[in-house]
Amino acid sequence: MFTNFGFYTLLLTLLVNGISIFSNFTGFKKIIIFFCRLSFMFISISFISLIISFIISDFNNLNVFQNSHSSMPIMYKIAGAWGSHEGSMLLWIFVMNLYIFLFSFNKTLKFKIKRWAIFFQSILIFLFCLYVLLTSSPFLLNPINVNEGLGLNPILQDPLLVIHPPLLYLGYVGFSLIMSIALAGLITNDIEESWIKVTKIWSLFSWSLLTAGIAMGSYWAYYELGWGGWWFWDPVENVSLMPWLAGLALVHTLSITNHNHFLKRWAIFLSILCFSLSLIGTFLVRSGILTSVHSFASDTTRGLFILIIFFVVTTFSFLLFLVKSPKEKNNLNLLFINKPTALIINNIVMLLACFTVFLGTIYPIIIELSLNQRVSIGAPYFNKTVIPIVLPGLLLMSIAPILSWESNKFKNKLIYIYALILLSLILIILSFFSTFSVFGILGLLLATWIILGTLFNIFQNLRKYKGKKYLFFLRTNNSLIAHFGVGLLILGITSSSVFQKEYSNSIKLNEKLNFDKYSLQLKKIDVVDKDNYQGLVGIFLLYEKNKFVGEIKPEKRFYKSNSMITTEAGIYNNIIEDFYLVIGDRNKEGWNIKFYVNPLVILIWLGAGIMFLSGIMSLWRF
Amino acid sequence: MAFLKKFVLFLPIIITIFLFGILVSYLLSDRDANKPPSALLNKNIPNFSTVNLFDENKKLFKKDIEDKVTLINFFASWCIPCKQEHPLLEDLQKKFPNLIIVGFNHKDSKKDAIKFLEENGNPYTFIGIDDGSIGLEFGVFGLPETFMTDKNGKIIFKHIGPLDKKTIKTNILPYLNL
Amino acid sequence: MKILISLIIILLSLSLFAEKSNHQTFIELTKNLRCMTCQNQSIHESDAEFSLVIKKIVKDKLKQGESKEDIEDFLVQRYGEYILFEPMFNYKNLFLWVSPFFILILSGFILFINLKRNR
Numbered sequence: 052m053f054t055n056f057g058f059y060t061l062l063l064t065l066l067v068n069g070i071s072i073f074s075n076f077t078g079f080k081k082i083i084i085f086f087c088r089l090s091f092m093f094i095s096i097s098f099i100s101l102i103i104s105f106i107i108s109d110f111n112n113l114n115v116f117q118n119s120h121s122s123m124p125i126m127y128k129i130a131g132a133w134g135s136h137e138g139s140m141l142l143w144i145f146v147m148n149l150y151i152f153l154f155s156f157n158k159t160l161k162f163k164i165k166r167w168a169i170f171f172q173s174i175l176i177f178l179f180c181l182y183v184l185l186t187s188s189p190f191l192l193n194p195i196n197v198n199e200g201l202g203l204n205p206i207l208q209d210p211l212l213v214i215h216p217p218l219l220y221l222g223y224v225g226f227s228l229i230m231s232i233a234l235a236g237l238i239t240n241d242i243e244e245s246w247i248k249v250t251k252i253w254s255l256f257s258w259s260l261l262t263a264g265i266a267m268g269s270y271w272a273y274y275e276l277g278w279g280g281w282w283f284w285d286p287v288e289n290v291s292l293m294p295w296l297a298g299l300a301l302v303h304t305l306s307i308t309n310h311n312h313f314l315k316r317w318a319i320f321l322s323i324l325c326f327s328l329s330l331i332g333t334f335l336v337r338s339g340i341l342t343s344v345h346s347f348a349s350d351t352t353r354g355l356f357i358l359i360i361f362f363v364v365t366t367f368s369f370l371l372f373l374v375k376s377p378k379e380k381n382n383l384n385l386l387f388i389n390k391p392t393a394l395i396i397n398n399i400v401m402l403l404a405c406f407t408v409f410l411g412t413i414y415p416i417i418i419e420l421s422l423n424q425r426v427s428i429g430a431p432y433f434n435k436t437v438i439p440i441v442l443p444g445l446l447l448m449s450i451a452p453i454l455s456w457e458s459n460k461f462k463n464k465l466i467y468i469y470a471l472i473l474l475s476l477i478l479i480i481l482s483f484f485s486t487f488s489v490f491g492i493l494g495l496l497l498a499t500w501i502i503l504g505t506l507f508n509i510f511q512n513l514r515k516y517k518g519k520k521y522l523f524f525l526r527t528n529n530s531l532i533a534h535f536g537v538g539l540l541i542l543g544i545t546s547s548s549v550f551q552k553e554y555s556n557s558i559k560l561n562e563k564l565n566f567d568k569y570s571l572q573l574k575k576i577d578v579v580d581k582d583n584y585q586g587l588v589g590i591f592l593l594y595e596k597n598k599f600v601g602e603i604k605p606e607k608r609f610y611k612s613n614s615m616i617t618t619e620a621g622i623y624n625n626i627i628e629d630f631y632l633v634i635g636d637r638n639k640e641g642w643n644i645k646f647y648v649n650p651l652v653i654l655i656w657l658g659a660g661i662m663f664l665s666g667i668m669s670l671w672r673f
Numbered sequence: 674m675a676f677l678k679k680f681v682l683f684l685p686i687i688i689t690i691f692l693f694g695i696l697v698s699y700l701l702s703d704r705d706a707n708k709p710p711s712a713l714l715n716k717n718i719p720n721f722s723t724v725n726l727f728d729e730n731k732k733l734f735k736k737d738i739e740d741k742v743t744l745i746n747f748f749a750s751w752c753i754p755c756k757q758e759h760p761l762l763e764d765l766q767k768k769f770p771n772l773i774i775v776g777f778n779h780k781d782s783k784k785d786a787i788k789f790l791e792e793n794g795n796p797y798t799f800i801g802i803d804d805g806s807i808g809l810e811f812g813v814f815g816l817p818e819t820f821m822t823d824k825n826g827k828i829i830f831k832h833i834g835p836l837d838k839k840t841i842k843t844n845i846l847p848y849l850n851l
Numbered sequence: 852m853k854i855l856i857s858l859i860i861i862l863l864s865l866s867l868f869a870e871k872s873n874h875q876t877f878i879e880l881t882k883n884l885r886c887m888t889c890q891n892q893s894i895h896e897s898d899a900e901f902s903l904v905i906k907k908i909v910k911d912k913l914k915q916g917e918s919k920e921d922i923e924d925f926l927v928q929r930y931g932e933y934i935l936f937e938p939m940f941n942y943k944n945l946f947l948w949v950s951p952f953f954i955l956i957l958s959g960f961i962l963f964i965n966l967k968r969n970r
Contacts (some may be wrong), residue, residue, distance in 0.1 A: 278896040285891055320685075331692065340699060342706045342891040355700055362693040369685040392966065399958045407951040413692070413940075414947050416699050422943065425709040427885050429893070429936030436951050553878075635898060643898075709887075712931030719929075736881065812929035814901050816888035 057100030058190035062325065064144070065180035066094040066514050068173040081162075084155050090176065093150035093361060097397045098145045099159040101189050110197050111372040114138060114189040118328045120202035120612040122582040125362040130212040131203045136337065137189035138354070139216060143333075144179050146220045147172065150228040156251070167235035168228075175227050178360050186353045202612025211271045213263060218289065222261025225295055225334075226325040228253050229301075234324035234368060242315050250322065251305045252670060258298040266659035276344065277618040277633040279611030279647035281655065284433040286341040289412045290332030296405035300398045302666075306530070307394055311406030316376050317398075323368045327407070330361040335412065354499070385462045393424040393451040400444030438490070445497050448537060449504025452530040467504060474499055494545025501538030505531045513514045522671075543654030547629075552648040559641035563594075566646055570594045571603075571632070573642065584608045585601045586619075589634045589642065591621055605634040605644075626654060698738065703833035711820075711831035712812055718826050723801030726778055727784055733770040733775065733801050739826035742848060743773045744819065746797070747808060750789035751779040752816040766796035769796045769849055777803040781818055821845060873913050880909055885888055885924065886935050892937060 065486040071086035085213020091526045101114075110116045118135045119128055127134075133142040149220040183189075219527045232250055236242045243333050266290070273281035277343060282288060301321040304314055335341055411428040419425050433550060482492055511530050516524050525532065554566040563572040570593075577588040586608040605621030629652045635643035694702040713719070718735055725731035738745075746762060766774055776797035778786045783802070790800075801807070811820065821830035821844070830844050881895035882956040894909075905926070912922050926934050938944045 085862065237700055274894075280896075283891075324685075327689075334696070338700060340696075340706055344889075344891050355697070358700070362689065366686060369689060373682060373686070392962075399962070401954075403951060403955055406954070407740060407949070410950065413695075414944075417695055417944060419704065419710070420702065422700050423710050423714075423941075424712075425931065425933040426938045427933050428938050428947070429883075429885070429891075429939035431883055432947075435937070436948075440951060440955055485889060503825045550763065563855060576900050628816075709933045712927065712933075714927060723899075767907060808905075809908070809929060810932070813928070 060097035068177040071173040113191040113193045119200040137187045146224040171231035205610035220262030263663040275522040284430040287345040294328040300401040307473040322466030327365040390454045449501040491549035498542035505535040528667040533665040536658045540658030547649045547652035557640035708833045728799040752786040754835040762796040774799040
């Protein structure tokens, strides 16, 4: 029943958006706001219907049958609603609608711009409704009569499935609203303060959520895949990174756009670029033309449809940009070291990084098509290109927020320079006593410089600020705080990748193995029996220099419904290091184990968390 | 300079159209992300020597098949998709009795392999034992894999995974004007 | 100041001469190799049958004193460039390797000219 209900409300969403598009050209223009809210109501009902079908395990619904099992915990049943391709596309439409619904309450924009923004968003919603209805409906009826479902992909059966996709989509799909607002600004030719402010709010919001979504995804991959890493430069990751980088450029550009027409045009271009990248990215991962380590549903025929949506939307937007973009001229006040220059460098670096990621993702396709050879472009390529490219931008980061708009000077210049030199000296000397690596030194240098620089500035501002409203202080210093987060992130990235230690061996019950100064003892193997899986939990005791540190419990799970085995890494964290243990197959010499020591890896998520929070915090300023 | 400026302005649209063209033709070109084109295509057959599965005294070398159109098929008894394509190989052998079909029994035990052939029939002209080293020379990574060689000793076609009627019709039959 | 900077340079150049052990090369190499039967996974991370075979080959060849490049060539001849995660630097991949840095330098140059003009 809910299946039909969901289907018809989705159909109604399509219809309402069709009418809404049409109504923009009639006499009753105000009605478009009503339609936009009506559409949100319908899509919510549709989306909730799907979730209910999952909760009640209605296997008459084909999608529920294929992706759920009655033995799964309720949490995964709900999350299963967006665990498949079909359901996640419904979530996509829901998010697009949610954004325009919230936007429709805006009171600062002129109605003209608002109307056009809703109009463009309605077109996007219309196209995606069409896409879901024609190629990937989650509301198909199951042709056979069954009492049990096939079960959700075990890798997805994880608490993070509940939160990661919605968060990621709120960021990734949120850029659609920013594009719609940008197009509305273009077509009305009315780009003023309020337009900038609204764009700023929504792009900061989406971008912050995308940051959180990506960070969460990487944490998920970290403990689920069991390879001790958290970023693999996999197509699925790259595809979320591209709009993130473009969004980063956009957020920074908007921070100073008030002053300049050239930058307004640039901000519009970036707004279009962000969502275009979201679209092409969705095509790349959904069409199945690239292989990925992450579980993802894919299908060629469905790919073609998204590709056409991408083509139509992007070409139209760029054409509109070409024809209608504001023509007023005034040049940027670029000085050797002031804020506009820093901003330009930020934009060049971020967009170039984005371009490189994109090139690396798409290049194998071009090569295969033209030469019938296949090449792989993986982590080594991206590490060797993207990292050197972003270095100059990162160097600027610790001081950028305090640079002045106009003048060429900034306070305490010498302190920074001496600090940089001193730091590099200390690090190089230290590196002689441990493993030497150029990337290691550069990363640590940058990270410490950014952390110290931002902290120094935060404390300087704090001294000036004697009031009691600390929240206000945090809000106004949010860019410094965000950059501090990036410093932590770089520190985490560098230390956990360059100074990671990796060991593998076989271990018998009660045996104690030494790995440098650490040792591991396998105390026992527990068997757990859950509704949806059977698990083997190895209980390991970790010692450092023969002193007991803690227990690590890596797990292997056998999922009954689809006979799949997954690994769950056991992680013991003592803030400074992650002790990361994976249990493998059993052979004559015992259990194969892989043991990683990842120093400071937690800073990656701490840093990303700070970036996310400072982004959200800054919204209170408006 | 003015032209350059125009070009830069149009660049996003040009790139979009270019991308669209490339991706559409890739989508429609019937490629599989899990089946990369072979590195050996249009190259010489790699050197090998193998011993007959049934008779240790019979041997096969690269030079024996260099001047003939040959179908080379890597299979094993533990490989389930191999069973699936086996009848098609039998059909081929019946239709083209002169076609040389060399089977390489890849990382298998002799006993299992012989049992497999007894149960499913033997379409091969010669079955060589491959301990894995021949597969390595041919760049084999997933069974079954099938190669087609021409009269000049060049590899002209490679298929990963079980053969199907369509593949045989479009990629193998055209070369079989014996 | 000058002394400090030269000290940094000297120390850096000294440390570049450190030799890599066989084990380090092994890890570096296997991280650069694709497990052909897996989904976008490196040999290093994978425990698939294919990966185990290639790991053994790499280990043996390193023991015999073959260089990283020799081993990569050996595998590329058989499995194609697809097996390398780091695309080779050749004509085909020229654009891939050069364009990011070319654009970086070009845009840096344009920025520099603009800065100079504004001064």
